[in-house]
Amino acid sequence: MIKTLKGKISVLFLSLVLLIAVVGITASINLFNLSGAIDGLMIANYKSINAASKMTEAIERQDSAALTYINVDVKKGRELFTANNEEFLKWYEVDVNNVTEKGERDLVQSLKSSYTNYVNLFLDLQEIRSRSGVEAANEFYNSKMTPEFINTKEDLRKLSLINEKAMFESKDLATENAKKSMYLVLGISLFAIVGGYAISRFFTNRFLQPITILTQTMKLIKAGELNKQADIQTRDEIGELSTEFNNMTRRLQQYEQSTLGQLLIEKNKSLAIVKSISDPMIVLDTDYRIILVNNAFERIFSVAEDVFLNRHFLEGVRNGEVFDFISSTFKSGDETQQKIFFISRNSGNYYFNVIVTTVKDSNANLSGMIVLFQNVTQLKEVEKIRTDFIATISHEFKTPLTSIIMGTDVLQEEGMGQLNADQKQFIQAIREDSERLSKLVNDLLELTRIESGKAVFKFEEYAIDDIIECAVKPFYQLAQQQEKNLYFSCEDDIPHVVADFEKITWVLNNLISNALKYTEIGDEIVINAEEKAGMIYITVKDSGRGIPKEFTDKIFDKFVQVKDGDFEARGTGLGLAVVKEIIEAHNGEIWCESELDVGSSFIFTLNIAGKEQNR
């Protein structure tokens, strides 16, 4: 049994070569036999005919010699007769050795006896001539020799005829044989063609069948049927290939099963985690269609997952504000954004910190969003209690503090009698602390009002230089007293801003008073307004002590003060927190750029009139 494909193909070609060889050899043998037969027969007959012809010529010349002997010249006649006798016998010898036809041998025998008779008669003729004379010889020639001469010629004619006939018969036989050979060669050729075609087809199909099976199996596997195996029994190269292919498919299937199984377990785990998150959560696709909701979401928003799956977000949540926030986050391309919303549902009123996180696929294209509704209702409530408490306390502090400050005023002006130096210093200390406490109370009240949304903002269109002018004016004198330089510069034709005049004035007052607080004699404070990128940038810059890097963000938090080293706190730590709240209420931003011992810049932005962002 041949195992290799190479061997099988070689066998196929070998069998075809053998078939061709059989056809070739058969044709050659036939042609050879045919030509041999023709040659054999034709040449033998031709020789006999030729010999008969030569013998006829010889005997005719002998006949003439006999007549010459009788009537003309005895010697010459005898010589001529004898010479032709030799000639006759030479050809007779050829003929005797070339008997091929049936009856030819009898004819040769008869020829021999008639010719022998004829020659003997010539001997007799010689005797009669010499004994009885010419006339008797002529008489003997005519009566005895001539009939024997005719007999011999007749035998020769018959001999020639029998060979001629045989020659024609040989020709017919050769034609017949040629035809037979042609048919035989044709038959074998036909057999070789049919056989060769059948063998080629059979083997080609046999060789190609495993490849066809392998191709079909590959197609099925490509379509996902990983359990398919190529059923190939051959042990040749294709068999080996299919065995390796089947091994590979098995490995692939095992891998897929394990990966899939693992993935399924992980997916179910993640799903269980998502479902059990106590805050409502939904997952949206890029068309804002709901593709997953968790249990808390179903409960609070009173929606069933199976009803709202594949529906638009607004069909499930019906809150345009939240939807605008989600879509703006999605369009901004930011990874995550969060904002607090008040949402009222049948199940209650909630404050949700809505956290939108965009999901990207492996090509970094946005593929959806996760929206977490972090329930901060309780926090808000606690904050409200705290704010209300601070507001109440602050309010309660305000009246007694005013009385204390007024009292110290009266005492300082010595309305209650003369004071010695110690008493004056003591009352001055009481006054300073009371004023600081009063500022703290005022700042706290302002902050709680803004945070609780109770503060009323009157947004109107103003020229920013008017606001700054108004805010700076009260500080010129103070700056002069403290020997500090206070400047204000503003671009010409700067666009108007939308702002609450009083609140922005308050912001500037705070920033300028801080600048004065944290600078030394000879320092500079510059206030500047300019238009940049569709916004108005207002900067309060000083050449004071500066703020350490780690504090530039923190100082906007409540009660944060830089108390590092030589720095001593001189305020309440609330001013910048209020400033930040006010700027954010204007949809602006505020930040600090500072370098220690070089100075600080407080920069905030305001919207240009007519270009306000949503508040």
Ligand code: ADP
């Ligand atoms: P305070 O009433 O303490 O000034 P603020 O909130 O206004 O409270 O300021 C917070 C802290 O920021 C200050 O205590 C001070 O340390 C720092 N600070 C504010 N402005 C300046 C400034 N221009 N230069 C240096 N430090 C500053």
